[in-house]
Amino acid sequence: xxxxxELFVKEIKPNLKQQFGYxxxxxxxQIQKIVxxxxxxxxxxxxxxxxxxxxxxxxxxxQKPIVTKFKKSISNFKTRKNTNAGIKVTLRKNKMxxxxxxxxxIALPRIKDFRGLSPNGFDKFGNYTFGIKEHIIFPEVNxxxxxxxxxxxxxxxxxxxxxxxxxELLKKLNFPFKNKRSN
Numbered sequence: 330x331x332x333x334x335e336l337f338v339k340e341i342k343p344n345l346k347q348q349f350g351y352x353x354x355x356x357x358x359q360i361q362k363i364v365x366x367x368x369x370x371x372x373x374x375x376x377x378x379x380x381x382x383x384x385x386x387x388x389x390x391x392q393k394p395i396v397t398k399f400k401k402s403i404s405n406f407k408t409r410k411n412t413n414a415g416i417k418v419t420l421r422k423n424k425m426x427x428x429x430x431x432x433x434x435i436a437l438p439r440i441k442d443f444r445g446l447s448p449n450g451f452d453k454f455g456n457y458t459f460g461i462k463e464h465i466i467f468p469e470v471n472x473x474x475x476x477x478x479x480x481x482x483x484x485x486x487x488x489x490x491x492x493x494x495x496x497e498l499l500k501k502l503n504f505p506f507k508n509k510r511s512n
Contacts, residue, residue: 331426333502341501349494358455358489358498363425365390366397366417367464367481373413381476383416388469390428394418431467432483433503439466445507448496455495458484 345357367386372378379396386394394416399408408414420428437443440463450459462480465472487495500506 331423331430333430334423334426337426337502341498345494345498345501348497356490358487358494360425360429360498361421361486361488363420363428364417364484364486365394365420365481366415366484367394367479368415369413369479370415371407372477373415378476379413379416381474382479385464385470385475385479386416386418386481388471389464389467390418390420391424392418392420429485429502433505435468436461436466437505439468443505445505448506451492451495453492455487455489455492456484457487457495457499458482 342354342357342359345351346354349357351357365386367382369378369382383394383396395418396416397414398411399414400410402408402410437446440461446459450457452458460480460482463478464470464481465475465478485499487498489495489498496506
């Protein structure tokens with residue numbers, strides 16, 4: 330079992346159940362999946378760039394990414410229907426917890442001038458989304474072989490009743506959120 334999953338099951342879940350006063354453990358907020366998305370834009374037409382980006386994302390997540398396509402043509406964005414838009418990976422179960430452990434404890438502290446994640450990244454369902462400007466912060470990526478530094482979006486899908494419950498869950502999982510200023 331992943332270290333973070335064991336911590337969640339044995340300590341965090343019972344604490345959250347008691348803190349929120351839930352009647353059963355199914356009401357406690359829980360992470361369902363993590364989706365990593367790397368948009369390639371114009372570079373999506375180049376097979377060599379797609380292959381190197383797939384290798385990098387596969388090294389980061391431990392799972393082969395799929396190539397996403399544009400759903401419709403938009404002339405202002407220079408996109409054509411069914412051309413390559415980017416790559417994505419969906420992580421579940423143990424791989425999800427292992428990735429989150431590496432993200433929080435290794436990758437995020439390696440960001441230059443990192444002051445914390447914004448607490449405003451929650452949507453109305455309690456899911457949390459944030460972006461990373463450089464995919465090279467992960468130690469699995471070989472810096473010498475990277476042709477171009479790319480950004481990626483990370484979405485953490487959380488099953489919860491309220492946004493505040495999701496925020497509390499991520500705080501207990503050691504996510505480095507910025508402190509809200511009081512003026």
